[in-house]
Amino acid sequence: MPRPVLxxxxxxxxxxxxxxxxxxxxxxxxxxxxxxxxxxxWDESFATEVGLPGVIAHGMLTMGSVVGxxxxxxxxxxxxxxxxxxxxxxxxxxxRGAAVVEVTATVGAIDADAGTARIDLTVTHEGxxxxxxxxxxxxx
Amino acid sequence: MAxxxxxxxxxxxxAPYAVGREKIREFASAVGAxxxxxxxxxxxRGLGYxxxxxxxTFAVVVAxxxxxxxxxxxxxxxxxxxxxxxxxxxxxxxxxxxxDELVTVLHVDSVTERAGIAMVTTRCEVAAPAADGEPxxxxxxxxxxxxxxxxx
Numbered sequence: 443m444p445r446p447v448l449x450x451x452x453x454x455x456x457x458x459x460x461x462x463x464x465x466x467x468x469x470x471x472x473x474x475x476x477x478x479x480x481x482x483x484w485d486e487s488f489a490t491e492v493g494l495p496g497v498i499a500h501g502m503l504t505m506g507s508v509v510g511x512x513x514x515x516x517x518x519x520x521x522x523x524x525x526x527x528x529x530x531x532x533x534x535x536x537x538r539g540a541a542v543v544e545v546t547a548t549v550g551a552i553d554a555d556a557g558t559a560r561i562d563l564t565v566t567h568e569g570x571x572x573x574x575x576x577x578x579x580x581x582x
Numbered sequence: 583m584a585x586x587x588x589x590x591x592x593x594x595x596x597a598p599y600a601v602g603r604e605k606i607r608e609f610a611s612a613v614g615a616x617x618x619x620x621x622x623x624x625x626x627r628g629l630g631y632x633x634x635x636x637x638x639t640f641a642v643v644v645a646x647x648x649x650x651x652x653x654x655x656x657x658x659x660x661x662x663x664x665x666x667x668x669x670x671x672x673x674x675x676x677x678x679x680x681x682d683e684l685v686t687v688l689h690v691d692s693v694t695e696r697a698g699i700a701m702v703t704t705r706c707e708v709a710a711p712a713a714d715g716e717p718x719x720x721x722x723x724x725x726x727x728x729x730x731x732x733x734x
Contacts, residue, residue, distance in 0.1 A: 462614060468612070468614075471611075471612045472612045472613065474608075474612070475605075475608045475609045475611070475612035475613075475643075476609065476612070476642060476643055476646070477643060477646060477647065478646060480662065488663075492663050492664070501667045501670070502639060502642050502667070502670065503612075503613065505639055505670060506612075506613035506615075506637060506638070506639035506642075507613045507614050509637075509638050509639065510613070510614055510615050510616070510617070512638075513615070513617055513637070513638065514617065518619065518629050519615065519617050519619050519620060519635055519636075519637055519638065519677075520619070520629065520631060520635045520674075520677030522638040522674065523673070523674050524671070524672060524673045524674065525638045525639065525671070525672045526669070526670065526671035526672065527669070527670055527671075528668065528669050529666070529667050529668060529669070529670075578638070
């Protein structure tokens with residue numbers, strides 16, 4: 443697949459969309475892979491005791507999963523030179539089934555001198571934003 | 583409550599973290615990153631990398647180990663059952679690849695408190711030591727945590 447060309451992009455272009463399904467098994471898997479064993483991500487009773495609606499996804503799992511639409515579009519995962527987000531709302535993950543997180547990637551800014559595009563991610567769960575100011579800077 | 587005396591603190595460089603191929607594959611699979619550059623060395627080398635390339639948030643594995651020096655220190659006063667992750671930012675000075683040996687210097691950039699809510703911001707400077715002495719900057723990872731007070 444040819445890589446995107448900076449000069450052909452315009453601010454506002456939607457470059458990718460996708461959906462990520464997060465289930466309890468994925469949370470356990472991410473805990474092991476990342477080393478983040480905070481029990482709010484796997485222990486229902488602990489999560490409710492600290493005032494959460496139940497087990498929630500690691501913010502870093504949501505952040506790490508949704509950027510896949512950007513790396514897939516860019517054609518090179520090493521092209522993401524910066525990536526930031528704000529965690530605005532937790533994503534509760536049910537015991538059975540999965541929480542679906544939807545992502546839309548839009549060109550937010552272009553820096554022709556640096557050869558980079560800022561891709562803004564809109565990330566929602568059940569219609570509400572779960573990440574804010576989510577931006578990936580991609581070198582093209 | 584979060585101890586304001588920790589603001590401005592800089593920790594000694596961590597022991598090296600050896601980035602393994604299987605760790606990159608494991609982390610990539612955990613975040614659903616199916617891009618073959620994380621899994622297939624032929625594809626990674628075809629893109630110009632010396633080995634498998636890590637996903638964009640992989641540096642958190644290295645950074646959270648370094649941050650533990652601070653957040654798990656009882657003197658820091660951070661009750662982890664009251665912590666909410668507020669912000670995360672990665673700046674990649676170059677991609678992380680399998681075979682890297684990474685050392686991290688942790689900085690506590692700020693500890694602030696307002697209305698019973700503390701916010702702490704840490705910065706991890708991740709570097710690869712070079713044979714000629716000067717470490718090569720690899721990534722900067724900035725993380726902000728909100729610590730809710732007893733009353734909130």
